[in-house]
Amino acid sequence: MDAFLKFLESFGPLGLAIHSFLDAVIFPIPAFFTQVTLSAAHPQSALWLATIGFISCLIGTPLGYLIGKVFGAAILQRLLKPEWTEKATHYFKTKGSSAILIGAFTPIPFKVFTILSGVMKYPLWQLMAYAAVGRAVKFYVVGILFYMYGKAAQSMVSNVSLYIFIIAVPIIVIFIMIRKRLQKKKELKALQESSEQTLDM
Numbered sequence: 001m002d003a004f005l006k007f008l009e010s011f012g013p014l015g016l017a018i019h020s021f022l023d024a025v026i027f028p029i030p031a032f033f034t035q036v037t038l039s040a041a042h043p044q045s046a047l048w049l050a051t052i053g054f055i056s057c058l059i060g061t062p063l064g065y066l067i068g069k070v071f072g073a074a075i076l077q078r079l080l081k082p083e084w085t086e087k088a089t090h091y092f093k094t095k096g097s098s099a100i101l102i103g104a105f106t107p108i109p110f111k112v113f114t115i116l117s118g119v120m121k122y123p124l125w126q127l128m129a130y131a132a133v134g135r136a137v138k139f140y141v142v143g144i145l146f147y148m149y150g151k152a153a154q155s156m157v158s159n160v161s162l163y164i165f166i167i168a169v170p171i172i173v174i175f176i177m178i179r180k181r182l183q184k185k186k187e188l189k190a191l192q193e194s195s196e197q198t199l200d201m
Contacts, residue, residue: 001029009037013045013052020053024060024114024131025067028080031057035139039146040154050143057135058128061114065127068118076119080112088112092120100127104134 008015016038020031035053039046067075076085087108091099100122103113110131117127145153 017056020056021060043150046146050139054139064114065118068115100130
């Protein structure tokens with residue numbers, strides 16, 4: 001794996017694009033490592049590298065989803081660590097639609113969530129929407145740090161995922177809860193209006 005990572009890094013931005021694409025599909029090592037290496041070498045291009053990684057990851061997301069939808073749970077059991085799948089499944093069962101957004105900030109490889117979304121027949125458009133938010137944060141936080149602090153940022157990014165998880169996840173959960181309450185109120189209001197119309201008739 002180390003040799004393959006160095007091989008990808010030798011291609012510069014193109015290598016990051018390939019790695020980010022594969023990161024959303026099946027590759028076991030996150031694109032974070034290639035992004036950090038290239039950003040440390042070229043801090044002035046850190047934001048451009050973040051953009052490349054972000055877009056490539058989004059392009060790969062539907063393919064990961066398709067793999068899960070076509071091949072089912074068997075692909076998860078054969079290619080991914082059981083503990084990753086168990087944790088991701090737990091997020092889906094307990095957090096619902098917010099699982100993907102939360103998953104984007106966890107140490108669990110994102111491909112687990114793209115493939116599992118396909119297995120569980122999760123709406124692709126919602127997967128793409130949540131993936132866009134979560135992956136943008138992860139790629140651009142790293143990009144901004146290197147753009148602002150140069151090579152010195154290399155000592156900061158090791159805990160980036162942890163900090164994002166601690167700060168972002170509670171905000172996400174609160175947002176999801178508020179959204180669900182608003183949806184319930186909307187549904188209740190629609191039901192009441194429907195009942196009133198029925199009585200009028």
